[in-house]
Amino acid sequence: xxxxxxxxxxxxxxxxxxxxxxxxxxxxxxxxxxxxxxxxxxxxxxxxxxxxxxxxxxxxxxxxxxxxxxxxxxxxxxxxxxxxxxxxxxxxxxxxxxxxxxxxxxxxxxxxxxxxxxxxxxxxxxxxxxxxxxxxxxxxxxxxxxxxxxxxxxxxxxxxxxxxxxxxxxxxxxxxxxxxxxxxxxx
Ligand SMILES: Nc1ncnc2c1ncn2[C@@H]1O[C@H](COP(=O)(O)OP(=O)(O)OP(=O)(O)O)[C@@H](O)[C@H]1O
Ligand SMILES: [Mg+2]
Numbered sequence: 659x660x661x662x663x664x665x666x667x668x669x670x671x672x673x674x675x676x677x678x679x680x681x682x683x684x685x686x687x688x689x690x691x692x693x694x695x696x697x698x699x700x701x702x703x704x705x706x707x708x709x710x711x712x713x714x715x716x717x718x719x720x721x722x723x724x725x726x727x728x729x730x731x732x733x734x735x736x737x738x739x740x741x742x743x744x745x746x747x748x749x750x751x752x753x754x755x756x757x758x759x760x761x762x763x764x765x766x767x768x769x770x771x772x773x774x775x776x777x778x779x780x781x782x783x784x785x786x787x788x789x790x791x792x793x794x795x796x797x798x799x800x801x802x803x804x805x806x807x808x809x810x811x812x813x814x815x816x817x818x819x820x821x822x823x824x825x826x827x828x829x830x831x832x833x834x835x836x837x838x839x840x841x842x843x844x845x
Contacts, residue, residue, distance in 0.1 A: 660695065661771025662760075665736075668729045669698045669756050670780050674787060676723075678702035678753070681780075681787060685773070686794045689762055694742075694770075696758040705748040712748060733758060740764035774829045778822060779800070785816035791829075793836060800832040 659688045666683065678700035687694045705713065712718040714734050719727030734744040741761030760767045777791050781804055790803040802836040809815030809827065816822065 660768060662694075662768050663771035663773045663776040665733050665758070665768075666696060666698070666773070667776045667779065668733070669696070669758075671801045672729060672756075672785055673698060673700035673702050673754065674780075676700070676702035676704075676754070679787060680789075682790045682792070683777075684792045685770075687762060687770075687796065688794075689796055692762045694760045694762045694767070696756075699753065700755075701753040704750040704752050704754055705746075706750050710746065710748050714744075715752075730756075736768070740767045774826060774833055777829060778826050781816050781825070782822050785814050791831065795836040798836055800830060800836055805831070 666685075667788065668680055670683065678699045682697075682699040684697040684699075685695070709718065709720065714731050716726050716728055716731040719725065721727060730744065730746075737744050737760055741764050742759040743757075745757045747757075755772050773793070777789075781787075781789050788804055790801070790805075792799060792801050794800075802825075803814060807815040807821065809818060809821065
């Protein structure tokens with residue numbers, strides 16, 4: 659994949675397809691330690707031992723409309739090719755944690771890409787999920803939790819286009835400051 663933000667969208671879609679109601683995305687980019695890590699935690703249905711064991715096999719999927727699941731196997735190949743890894747912890751009925759690392763400075767490490775569009779697309783298409791996004795770049799952290807977005811009583815703010823636009827603007831500012839004012843999408 660060309661951008662990590664698209665891999666992230668993939669991992670979060672797995673969480674949502676598998677029944678998560680709470681999803682947490684934690685990104686930590688540490689140039690000094692030369693590690694970029696992405697953690698996605700969910701409270702979905704989890705994997706049974708057999709799926710967990712075979713999850714990096716491209717012919718393993720629980721999807722009903724196809725017989726290959728490429729998301730995780732390709733991600734693992736990509737991360738390992740960049741001095742990193744993909745680790746999964748999952749408990750049936752409890753939830754799943756996917757942890758991806760890359761060596762930040764690896765020449766083949768894909769750029770972060772448009773993480774704000776990924777976050778907006780997740781919350782706009784899943785307004786009933788509680789989503790939190792915590793992003794650290796070289797020790798500086800920004801946080802966004804859907805719970806913090808308030809709407810009129812009885813209204814779901816995440817179904818309101820004007821509010822989504824506001825969140826997008828807010829996040830673009832935050833992410834821009836994380837990257838020291840650069841927004842060329844090549845982080
Ligand atoms: N967060 C999760 N919770 C529970 N099961 C998961 C989760 N993520 C992945 N899985 C299981 O692992 C399988 C493989 O995931 P993977 O992303 O590789 O393929 P897929 O989602 O089935 O297909 P694709 O990503 O190509 O659309 C899934 O079919 C599902 O059974
Ligand atoms: Mg998938």
